[in-house]
Amino acid sequence: MKSFDFHINGKKESFEVDPEEPLLYILRDEFQLSGAKFGCGLQQCGACMVLVDGESLPTCLSPCENFEGKTIETIEGLQKDNNLHAVQKAFVELQAAQCGYCLNGMVISAVALLRNNQNPSEEEIKDALNQVICRCGTHSRFIKAVKRASNPK
């Protein structure tokens, strides 16, 4: 067991844990941040993604010690002063969800994309969302939502 300081959604959170425990379980069980989901535990599906220093990364496998000192943002931290992030807003406006289990991965990937590229092409959007598995077939709405978020009306 070891004590870690995590910087999550603008706050410093300390927690004592087995250093090899993946971050996902700590987010969900200790900090009640259940937006990131367990999908495969193999870094294949993207359900568990968070922003780590601005980059979208899976949290289901990599030991939590790898995240110490990094800036972690989860889907719960995207809303600022009660204002939805442009990606969140577009997902709601376009009703881009069915069961919604993959939504965390889609939203986090889209936010990471738009931070680096404010006007992505359709191909770039598809690339950015490709790592996230969606079984309901909501992809075409996700793509439209990211387009709308990049060019808000």
Place this chain on the structure above:
Amino acid sequence: MENFKLPKTGRRSFLKSTGQLLIGFNLFPLAFCNQKENEASASMYSGIPERPHLGKDIIDSWIRLDADGHVTVLTGKQELGQGIRTALMQIAAEELDVSFDICHIINGDTGQTPNEGYTAGSNSVEGSGSAIRQAAAEAKYFLIQEASRKLEVSIEQLNVKDGIITGPKGEKISYWQLLEGKFLEGEITGEAPIKSPETHNIVGKSFQRAEIMDMVLGKPHFVHDLRFPGMLHARVIHPPTYGAKLRAFDTDTISQMTGVEKVIIDGSFIAVVAKREYQAIKAWKKAQEIAEWDIQKIKINQTEIFADMERNSNSPQEIEKHPNIKSAISKSPKTLKSTYQKPYTMHGSTGPGCALAKWDAQNLTVWSPTQGVYPLQNTLSNLFDLEKEKIRCIGMPGSGCYGHNSADDVSAEAALIAKHLPETHIRLQWMRENEHKWEPYGSAMQISLEAGLNDSGKITSWQTKIWSDTHSTRPNGKAGHYISARHLENPFEFQKGGFSGGSYRNASPLYKIPERELLLYNYDGPLRTSALRGLGAYGNIFALESFMDELAALADVDPFEFRINNLDNGRAIAVIKTLREKCNWEKRDKSGQVGYGLAFAQYKNSAAYFAVLAEIEMIEGNEKFKLKNLTSVIDAGQCINPDGLKNQTEGGMIQSASWTILEAVQYDENGITSKDWNSYPIMRTKDVPDIEVHIINRPEEKPLGAGEAAQGPVAAAIVNSLSSLLGKRVYELPLRKYFDT
């Protein structure tokens, strides 16, 4: 009242008493209950007093009006991502004449809601929707009569808007004032007038699903997100193959691991329970390594499956009989015969199965993503030999299931584990390989079609032969249908029971064909199978609509024209004609670089009408193809929520494209080898085509089930499109080798 560990939402004050009874399982205070909290006008919704429903004939079993100006709808159906919560609230709001914003809904819970069986077969709007519409109409009728008495004016002089009844002199009284918080225990008489569709202003409009806002904010929503104080995490270790028996297991090795609270061995059922989720996962991994099994090999391998079907099926069931169909076909001027095959396919839910269970004395509570809380209660009653009244099943949203996936198995296993740890909430979640290897798949199928054509392009005769394993092994009261119940020391026997009608769903052509025969060869195959979205309709429509294209070519008639010529169903013809118009059929690219494929079906020959055109492009220089576009037209009768219908249809189209192009469960004699997303790839964003859905809304018709309408036609449309580009027919799914994936 449980003292739940609440998510940090700062809204604990919502858990309050109404003065009648404590509010029950308000699981995620408000995150789960669709609050419209920013509206100052409506008082905060605090749920409704929990009480068992009193029978389907009582208004109150479907609709409750509280004293604070809210309406709560109760349904036995589950939200599976299809948007049923929103659609049912729209129906209730419309019929009651109240604002949609004050409506709330509770899904399946044996402690509260009516028994509506399974949420399956695209039946929810037709079934639950019509019950709720009736109950809402009765509630309004009752309230208007009450108002008429109170205001001393006749019913005809009263108007209702937003739950406020207004008399001729402007006197007003609201539903809530009339009820004063009392239950509406009146019976549903069937006498209340139902609103005529032209007066609708809520039904037929696109309303947003409130839970999508919760999801983008990352609020707890799924059964996976439930947390209780003192809750323990469990994992199960399934055998390596069906029928394998546990030979040896060193329990001490696992018990000594950090955080492990319990190791359960019951016959060949193994489970580990730990304080932290990751500790349970570590124990699961170790347990997998040390368990020793006597393996039962899978006898029929993938390459032999279709030959084995023909060798080892029962003599056929004659679904549609004909004295001598072969002779009828051979008399036709033109004849054709083709055989089609589809492999085993997976539900492949994004989130693995998860359920919670707790035993208190002799009472069991299960929080489950099941499609049917009452069938679950029934089957758990069989598993534990316990009266149903002592089992409460609370339906919770899971990851999309698309049929009978792991949801029931994981619920039963959670209850089995929790029995060893009374008074403790047990949260069981499957690992990815549990899900991939142990869910019941959609059966492999072979379909052989033969038909005769006359000289004017009309189909004269048609024979269908289907080989398939069952498409339904739902555990409706029989514990042997739970995979782990078969592995216990005292096992429950699995009885497959009668092969259901699912195998020949949509096999009978809707086309007008005078002479026809339909034979079903039931096959007991090597893999576990059950209901997957559309059941046999996927394979049957793939075959039927592929064959229609072949027949159109044989008749030398345009594929749109050929189908229209052989139909006498006006709504079927309308979707096909509308599609022809929407996709500019006459102006299509005829260069040979683009392939087009049409397909049509009315789901179950009784639900939604659906026609689709697939467009495939050749990728320059690599002889592979890319699915470029899918355009469809759907007629689901009266459309409740157009955007919801589109969303579900788009999803069905993309999912079916994935099945068709990419998917086949892989296995060898030592078990299933499709154990994750690398070994069972599905369609990802890069390969998703452009999708267009057009709706033909028929407000005057009854709403028709739409959730599975796209599955079969999309497969055939893609195959037809690919075949037109290849210049030869393709008969086997999936189409992976042709596509650039």
